[in-house]
Amino acid sequence: MSEKLQKVLARSGQGSRRELELMIQNGRVSIDGKTAKLGDRLEDGHDSIVRIDGHKINLVAPSEEVCRVLAYNKPEGELCTRHDPDGRRTVFDRLPRLESGRWVSVGRLDANTSGLLLFTTDGELANRLMHPSHRVEREYMVRVFGDVNEQMIKNLVNGVELEDGMARFEDVVYAGGEGMNHTFYVMLTEGRNREVRRLWDSQGVTVSRLKRVRYGDIFLTKDIPRGGWMELELKEVNYLREMVELKPEENTMLTVEGQKRKKGVRQIRRAVRRHEERINDDSPRGRRGRQDKRRSSSRNKDAEATSQGRRKPSGNAANRRNPLKNKPAKPRTRK
Known part of the structure; x- marks a missing residue:
């Protein structure tokens, strides 16, 4: 065969x-x-x-392959390319290294678009998730600038002729706004280049912010800070595979402890911050300067608190935090 x-x-x-x-x-x-x-x-x-x-190339036999999937929270400004000749940051810079093979991005996001981006070691899975024939839902939070009326929304749902053919949103939900700024949640089942922005442009309004919040039933939650990633559990991987008619995966590279929600939010944030510091620090002087700046900032804060009659918390009080502060956002559902 x-x-x-x-x-x-x-x-x-x-x-x-x-x-x-x-x-x-x-x-x-x-x-x-x-x-x-x-x-x-x-x-x-x-x-x-x-x-x-x-x-x-080290070719992998079907029996040797372990399908892995990462959910990555892409910040604005990063490029969806492996190498940039101008040395700008790319989405692949922060991903974990693989012993064999490489991460394949499931689609792309523009440099000015943030949010959920999936990566997998299985190129066939990536290809099927991207293909419009499988009609995988992609949901975005979009903020637009301009007057928006009911007829515009009907146009966007019924279909608009773009330079590369008809395009439409499967769903548009208003999420509030003030003045000329309005926020919507929109849903597509394909991933053409800059499609969300071009659809809104066709109605004479400008997209000022765009963030992908869902791919299929995989949501972007507060568990993943900007620039952070989290590996999906086996049941989530198999949900994606079943959706595009691939056989279920039987193995996972996650440890038992890793399956208990992998890393904490604080730990991921620290890893992201360390990565950014490694990129920004080209010399030991840069590191010393940053440390001195932190000490100076800390002393200033302590002095300010003392002058205002506030006592700096210590012990358990210093570690106490609002339990609701980092609670993951509840996934948005429709009736």
């Missing part, structure tokens, strides 16, 4: 099938020293040597 070359490479974590088809078309893939072409297949039990851009 044989499999298409792009399917084998996707399973080995080299990208989605769509990305790999482009690599093959551009002559970047070879089999046993010969440039591959679309339609090439690999037989089961083969010993062929496959290379991408001259680098040998």
